[in-house]
Amino acid sequence: MDVKDKTAIVTGASSGIGLSTARLLSKMGAKVALVSRSKEKLEKLSSEIPNSIAVQADMSRVFEVKRMVKEVNDRFGKIDILVNNAGIGYDALAEKIDVDTFHYIFDLDLVGPLAAMQQVIPHMRKQGGGAIINISSAVALMTLPNNAPYASIKRALAVLTLTAREELKNDNITVSVVYPYITLTDFERNTIRDVPVPESELEPHGPFPPDSADYAAQKIVEGIESGEAEIFAHDWLKNRARGNPPQ
Numbered sequence: 660m661d662v663k664d665k666t667a668i669v670t671g672a673s674s675g676i677g678l679s680t681a682r683l684l685s686k687m688g689a690k691v692a693l694v695s696r697s698k699e700k701l702e703k704l705s706s707e708i709p710n711s712i713a714v715q716a717d718m719s720r721v722f723e724v725k726r727m728v729k730e731v732n733d734r735f736g737k738i739d740i741l742v743n744n745a746g747i748g749y750d751a752l753a754e755k756i757d758v759d760t761f762h763y764i765f766d767l768d769l770v771g772p773l774a775a776m777q778q779v780i781p782h783m784r785k786q787g788g789g790a791i792i793n794i795s796s797a798v799a800l801m802t803l804p805n806n807a808p809y810a811s812i813k814r815a816l817a818v819l820t821l822t823a824r825e826e827l828k829n830d831n832i833t834v835s836v837v838y839p840y841i842t843l844t845d846f847e848r849n850t851i852r853d854v855p856v857p858e859s860e861l862e863p864h865g866p867f868p869p870d871s872a873d874y875a876a877q878k879i880v881e882g883i884e885s886g887e888a889e890i891f892a893h894d895w896l897k898n899r900a901r902g903n904p905p906q
């Protein structure tokens with residue numbers, strides 16, 4: 660899909676990957692609804708980002724997701740693109756996962772994107788098509804200690820995406836999943852941890868240098884443009900998807 664003159668919802672647009680994606684979409688000529696919990700931050704960003712509006716919503720609450728999509732449709736008149744990006748991490752040993760925290764992450768990282776999809780699909784079908792991009796994670800392709808709660812939910816999001824894609828292909832609605840690699844944002848600091856982590860390890864670290872938020876945003880927009888099923892931040896992640904070790 661060519662994003663010029665299209666309307667887009669970007670959740671988690673107040674910082675990091677979502678903010679970079681919103682800026683890029685606006686630069687490319689799209690109208691963008693900036694969504695997150697931080698009303699004042701969004702309003703300030705909206706005054707800086709051309710053709711954008713601020714819509715406050717807690718994406719872990721289905722009724723707020725419904726209100727948000729209705730408000731965007733009322734204000735823009737249509738919804739062409741949904742980028743389901745809002746999310747936070749949760750690290751814990753499987754044995755020690757706190758069930759209440761797991762439920763919260765499940766609501767935010769999986770049910771929120773599902774609810775947003777369910778709300779935009781009728782609009783997209785009526786318009787003759789659309790693009791939905793769900794932001795998963797490279798860790799959804801891996802089995803790393805302490806990552807069970809977050810990675811399992813991000814893997815579920817990928818399966819949800821690919822299944823919905825099959826179901827919606829005759830409606831000209833492309834549903835894609837993006838697997839970002841470690842990206843320099845506030846993500847690590849916002850991650851809920853039930854495992855002790857020294858302050859020094861709060862900085863992103865991994866086998867390869869981290870990506871910038873702008874790099875991840877570029878991948879997301881490439882996904883909207885190409886309509887590909889799965890967009891990997893790096894080619895070596897495709898090998899992980901096939902169960903091979905990193906190159």
Ligand SMILES: NC(=O)c1ccc[n+]([C@@H]2O[C@H](COP(=O)([O-])OP(=O)(O)OC[C@H]3O[C@@H](n4cnc5c(N)ncnc54)[C@H](OP(=O)(O)O)[C@@H]3O)[C@@H](O)[C@H]2O)c1
Binds near residue numbers: 674675677694718843
């Ligand atoms: N950074 C990485 O290394 C990395 C790697 C792979 C995947 N990802 C994924 O990329 C996405 C974006 O993360 P990021 O790295 O950009 O992190 P970030 O800088 O912490 O941004 C997270 C965004 O989500 C929003 N958010 C959090 N809780 C929310 C809620 N309940 N309702 C609505 N919005 C909420 C935040 O806004 P408010 O606080 O204003 O609500 C913020 O805009 C996430 O889904 C994450 O899982 C990140």
